[in-house]
Amino acid sequence: MTTPVLDALDALESEAIHIFREVAGEFDRPVILFSGGKDSTLLVHLAVKAFAPAPVPFPLLHVDTGHNYAEVIEFRDRIVAEKGLRLEVAHVQDWIDDGRLTERPDGTRNPLQTVPLLDTIVEKRHDAVFGGGRRDEERARAKERIMSLRDGFGRWDPRSQRPELWNLYNGRHAPGEHVRVFPISNWTELDVWRYIQRERIELPSIYYSHRREVFRRDGMWLAEGPWGGPRGTEVLEERTVRYRTVGDGSCTGAVESTATTLDEIIAEVTASRLTERGATRADDRLSEAAMEDRKREGYF
Amino acid sequence: MKTQSTARPCKQVALLRFATAGSVDDGKSTLVGRLLYDTKSVLADQIEAVQRASVDRGLATPDLSLLVDGLRAEREQGITIDVAYRYFSTPTREFVLADTPGHVQYTRNTVTGASTAELAVLLVDARHGVVEQTRRHAAVLALLRVPRLVLCINKIDLVGYDEAVLTAIGKDFAELARSLGFESVVTIPVSALVGDNVVERSAHTPWYDGPTLLGHLESVPVTPPEADAPFRMPVQYVIREHASDYRGYAGQVASGTVRPGDEVVVLPGGTRTTVTGVDTADGPLEQAGAGRSVTIRLADDIDIARGDVLAAAGTPPRVTNELDATLCWLSDKALRPGARLLLKHGARTTQVIVGVLGDRLDTDTVSWADAPEQLAINDIARVSLRTADPLPVDDYADIRATGSFLLIDPPTGNTLAAGLVGTPLTLAG
Numbered sequence: 001m002t003t004p005v006l007d008a009l010d011a012l013e014s015e016a017i018h019i020f021r022e023v024a025g026e027f028d029r030p031v032i033l034f035s036g037g038k039d040s041t042l043l044v045h046l047a048v049k050a051f052a053p054a055p056v057p058f059p060l061l062h063v064d065t066g067h068n069y070a071e072v073i074e075f076r077d078r079i080v081a082e083k084g085l086r087l088e089v090a091h092v093q094d095w096i097d098d099g100r101l102t103e104r105p106d107g108t109r110n111p112l113q114t115v116p117l118l119d120t121i122v123e124k125r126h127d128a129v130f131g132g133g134r135r136d137e138e139r140a141r142a143k144e145r146i147m148s149l150r151d152g153f154g155r156w157d158p159r160s161q162r163p164e165l166w167n168l169y170n171g172r173h174a175p176g177e178h179v180r181v182f183p184i185s186n187w188t189e190l191d192v193w194r195y196i197q198r199e200r201i202e203l204p205s206i207y208y209s210h211r212r213e214v215f216r217r218d219g220m221w222l223a224e225g226p227w228g229g230p231r232g233t234e235v236l237e238e239r240t241v242r243y244r245t246v247g248d249g250s251c252t253g254a255v256e257s258t259a260t261t262l263d264e265i266i267a268e269v270t271a272s273r274l275t276e277r278g279a280t281r282a283d284d285r286l287s288e289a290a291m292e293d294r295k296r297e298g299y300f
Numbered sequence: 301m302k303t304q305s306t307a308r309p310c311k312q313v314a315l316l317r318f319a320t321a322g323s324v325d326d327g328k329s330t331l332v333g334r335l336l337y338d339t340k341s342v343l344a345d346q347i348e349a350v351q352r353a354s355v356d357r358g359l360a361t362p363d364l365s366l367l368v369d370g371l372r373a374e375r376e377q378g379i380t381i382d383v384a385y386r387y388f389s390t391p392t393r394e395f396v397l398a399d400t401p402g403h404v405q406y407t408r409n410t411v412t413g414a415s416t417a418e419l420a421v422l423l424v425d426a427r428h429g430v431v432e433q434t435r436r437h438a439a440v441l442a443l444l445r446v447p448r449l450v451l452c453i454n455k456i457d458l459v460g461y462d463e464a465v466l467t468a469i470g471k472d473f474a475e476l477a478r479s480l481g482f483e484s485v486v487t488i489p490v491s492a493l494v495g496d497n498v499v500e501r502s503a504h505t506p507w508y509d510g511p512t513l514l515g516h517l518e519s520v521p522v523t524p525p526e527a528d529a530p531f532r533m534p535v536q537y538v539i540r541e542h543a544s545d546y547r548g549y550a551g552q553v554a555s556g557t558v559r560p561g562d563e564v565v566v567l568p569g570g571t572r573t574t575v576t577g578v579d580t581a582d583g584p585l586e587q588a589g590a591g592r593s594v595t596i597r598l599a600d601d602i603d604i605a606r607g608d609v610l611a612a613a614g615t616p617p618r619v620t621n622e623l624d625a626t627l628c629w630l631s632d633k634a635l636r637p638g639a640r641l642l643l644k645h646g647a648r649t650t651q652v653i654v655g656v657l658g659d660r661l662d663t664d665t666v667s668w669a670d671a672p673e674q675l676a677i678n679d680i681a682r683v684s685l686r687t688a689d690p691l692p693v694d695d696y697a698d699i700r701a702t703g704s705f706l707l708i709d710p711p712t713g714n715t716l717a718a719g720l721v722g723t724p725l726t727l728a729g
């Protein structure tokens with residue numbers, strides 16, 4: 001009588017689909033944060049599966065730092081067109097131009113994404129915002145909820161988090177508040193890669209090994225770009241690299257790698273010596289509490 | 301540059317969700333750290349950080365509890381912590397561990413962690429054996445109907461690896477577990493600090509012939525008891541696609557199995573119809589079991605909306621406005637009879653009026669005590685409820701998914717209580 005036990009990836013997929021459908025059923029104006037990175041590409045893939053054969057009933061939002069890789073923007077726009085989705089873009093540059101934001105001395109724009117994100121949420125009256133956060137990314141996220149309430153300022157109050165029981169999600173919120181939703185909370189980095197392989201999900205080419213002109217800064221390989229560099233004694237050299245996350249070019253480092261296929265990436269991740277964020281995001285290295293602080297500010 | 305690898309079916313790996321519980325200082329952080337460390341689930345930068353911190357504290361060996369001590373720091377800052385989730389895997393299984401801190405809010409924390417667990421690991425200190433806190437934790441795990449229980453007797457290095465100690469504690473605990481209705485308990489003597497019987501079999505316990513903790517976690521069946529229960533599925537969303545005239549009812553199978561041709565009843569309405577398709581984005585399935593998200597097509601054009609429940613026509617849940625239930629009260633705001641709240645059951649939220657309060661579970665003595673006048677945080681008690689809409693419910697003891705609900709505070713939207721239909725805890729003598 002009994003059906004076979006669900007495979008781990010099927011169980012995780014079913015959980016994520018359940019969460020997408022709950023939000024579609026209970027919220028008026030959800031939006032999916034989509035950067036073209038692997039976790040948000042996975043989110044979009046799952047959203048498409050949750051509502052097939054009907055279209056995804058909500059738009060995507062990219063908070064664009066302007067510090068991009070051309071391959072990623074090309075990929076982003078192509079996926080949106082191919083899947084018949086709607087994309088909103090909030091350009092950090094617009095906020096800098098009209099004085100609502102000031103460029104940081106170090107040129108890094110990741111922390112500048114918070115204000116455009118919150119302004120857009122308010123302007124478009126989004127009440128649920130899907131993000132690709134995973135609890136295994138770092139210790140500070142281990143107790144993050146799947147649905148997390150944010151106040152009118154987008155802030156996360158760690159003292160009043162709702163307990164999450166069974167698969168009953170409580171998304172109630174007052175006008176002006178919104179809920180951040182993390183459907184892939186329970187996925188590990190390896191799950192993500194194995195699923196990308198199983199489902200043949202296309203990713204931007206920069207996730208695969210390629211030759212690129214890079215320079216060394218703060219233990220990372222950074223690419224030349226509008227964000228500045230190389231400076232001083234930093235020299236450009238061609239290396240065989242790939243990216244493990246897609247973020248602001250000023251602080252997202254490439255890793256030296258010859259992995260050109262998903263099998264090779266999975267082998268690399270399995271043998272990995274560094275957590276994804278620790279290896280490649282300079283702004284996560286600023287302080288141990290960096291993530292917690294930014295979460296309180298409304299950043300993911 | 302290739303962006304796709306050759307198609308190769310992935311190896312089937314099952315997922316086990318489990319929870320840990322234990323009193324403060326029994327060694328739970330060390331045990332969890334040990335599981336992560338010995339399964340090589342900790343990455344180099346994390347281990348280096350722990351080694352540095354251990355040296356700073358003048359320790360000779362790395363203190364593995366630091367791998368998970370996020371909770372402790374947060375406790376000091378007064379941050380709400382009920383559960384922290386940890387992830388590790390072996391070649392045959394993936395694990396999601398709900399790690400619940402064992403301090404004051406233990407009821408709230410244990411209830412939350414246990415609600416998604418298919419197995420619980422309960423820890424005792426070999427020097428102290430079964431203590432009051434062990435009874436409380438076991439009672440909450442029994443109430444939440446966690447299907448499988450493992451007792452880890454920790455710190456056996458501090459009792460000279462004495463078999464008699466294990467036997468005595470194991471016997472005490474087996475009696476407790478039986479009185480709470482657990483069918484079987486696995487007892488494992490471990491030292492989280494040294495690593496005995498956690499992942500590696502210990503040379504210090506030649507008299508122990510059972511599995512290591514990880515060995516047990518890897519081999520225990522992961523099938524939930526609901527797999528063999530009658531079919532239930534709350535409808536979350538109606539999927540319509542006009543071009544192809546598609547109409548399907550989306551949801552996650554809560555229990556049992558559904559196949560094309562099955563006769564189902566739509567509740568609370570009561571209309572019967574036949575399943576014509578069990579769809580996924582990857583195509584139709586021959587059958588779908590508990591836990592699977594699917595979209596179901598039906599033979600007849602019936603008015604079905606979010607919140608309705610599809611159920612096996614021959615063995616449906618009961619439909620009622622009157623619930624006898626057990627509440628685990630999770631909020632600082634007290635509950636008094638007559639309160640008007642919201643209740644979320646499956647995909648439906650309805651208004652509810654709280655009737656009389658019944659017996660309270662005294663977790664110190666693990667027995668039912670007289671009805672209280674109000675419920676305070678961490679109280680567990682029976683209650684009668686009247687809902688505005690009729691609900692299709694099962695006893696929690698029979699089907700967890702259709703026997704569970706939340707109580708929600710209308711003005712703040714906060715979750716006030718975990719609710720269980722019926723009285724899932726039967727205390728034997």
Ligand SMILES: Nc1nc2c(ncn2[C@@H]2O[C@H](COP(=O)(O)OP(=O)(O)O)[C@@H](O)[C@H]2O)c(=O)[nH]1
Nearest residue numbers: 323324325326327328329330365455491492493
């Ligand atoms: N001797 C010995 N000490 C242990 C063992 N497990 C934990 N401890 C120690 O017991 C204390 C409490 O452990 P910890 O893991 O922090 O307990 P928790 O409060 O349950 O998380 C620490 O000093 C640990 O080093 C063990 O198996 N043997």
